[in-house]
Amino acid sequence: MSYAANSRNSPEEGIILKGTGYGLRMIFSEDPPEEELFSSLRRLSAEVPVLSGNLGVVLDFQGRPLTRAFILRLLSEFVWPGNIRVLSWICLDGETMNNLRSMGAATGEPVPERTGRGEKSASGSLILHRSLRSGQRVEHDGDILIIGHVNDGAEVFASGSICVWGRLKGTAHAGLDGGEEHTVVAGLFEAAQVRLGSKVSASLGSGMEWWGKPVIITCENNSLIVRELQL
């Protein structure tokens, strides 16, 4: 990572910047008082313009418990005005993590991306107004929306998410480049296998309660979760 050479290591300011596979990691020391951290942040924002670029930033507070007021101040004084793209909030304190999750913030270690996120959104979505028959295959760098069925023996591969308006009986692989934050949505799910990122479903069958129903499939806590889609 090229930013590793520019990384600052100044523990006296209470914040360490590290270049990582997914972007920058800001490690906040546990000891310095709140005010000192904010003045360090203001200095960093001015000195490190890359912070407000497209680069993702992980905020790692180690063992420091954060109050809701502190999180809000961090957002309003640093993240929002600096246009910082926060990939994830990391803290060892359970209460803080609960607070962050309840606020809808991303938590947990981010997965390094194999292609840039910007490239993916630039390639856009592919919308197919037809069904895919057995032996037909669609591959797209981005999201795929199929207004039709995906028959048994057809294959859909997307680096983003996959949405099948009709019946999904063939193979769908979303998050082809390893991103597991994507979803597979099907209007009627009858597929023997589904793949998301590096996860492959095991032993799907007509015995499942959501078989033949609309479903949404996500990856949570390292497992594939299938839920009946209720709109």
Next chain:
Amino acid sequence: MGKTTTTSNIAVALARGGHRVVAVDADIGLRNLDVIMGLENRVVYNFIDVLEGTCRLHQALVRDKRVENLFLLPAAQTRTKDAVNSAQMEELCAMLRKEFDFILLDSPAGIESGFRNAAVGADEAIVIATPEVSSVRDADRIIGLLESMGKTPIRLVINRLRPNLVRQGDMLEVSDVLDILAIDLLGIVPEDDSVVKASNRGEPLTFTDTSPASKAFQRIALRIAGEDVPFPKFDEDRSSGFFAALRKFFGRTE
């Protein structure tokens, strides 16, 4: 799933309906249409001989003496699928178009060159599938390839339907097959022992009018010729079983 049998039966039914018909065996190296039509001992030349200039088209055509206007154009048994190319098949079909009302090309199994050569000269396509999951998947693959070749319309014949198995839930229903394949239905042929007997005797069923499969093939031929023929329900197994006994008891006959 019954391509050659279906070809022979439709060819006979169309010829009996007064049309000038040729059945072309496009399965080079594994020819069977001559045997099923009962014309194997009259084959002298084949269509590869025609394409290579060994003989003229009329020398290779085998006329069926049992019905007016029915001809067979056999395949070579001693060659392979690579003996012809797409351009030659188109040339052959162009020659036949001048002479016949209907040209039925019996395609070999598979999706390789043999299938493509058989399909390339055709205007329309008929896909034969049995109501089984594996057959429907294969038919779906074939339909996808035919669509990509621009063949239209592509119509479906559901072969060897067993109504009693469908009722027990052990066989796909016609509506299930149509739902998956999403093409027009040309006909439904019920399972019928007389099909096997007729194939072995070399007498296509449609020479007679008696068996259920024969009637089904005749309806298919009429639809190909442009007539609007309704689809009957195949519930003939009502002669046995509890409900049939009840119906008899109450004096209802269907």
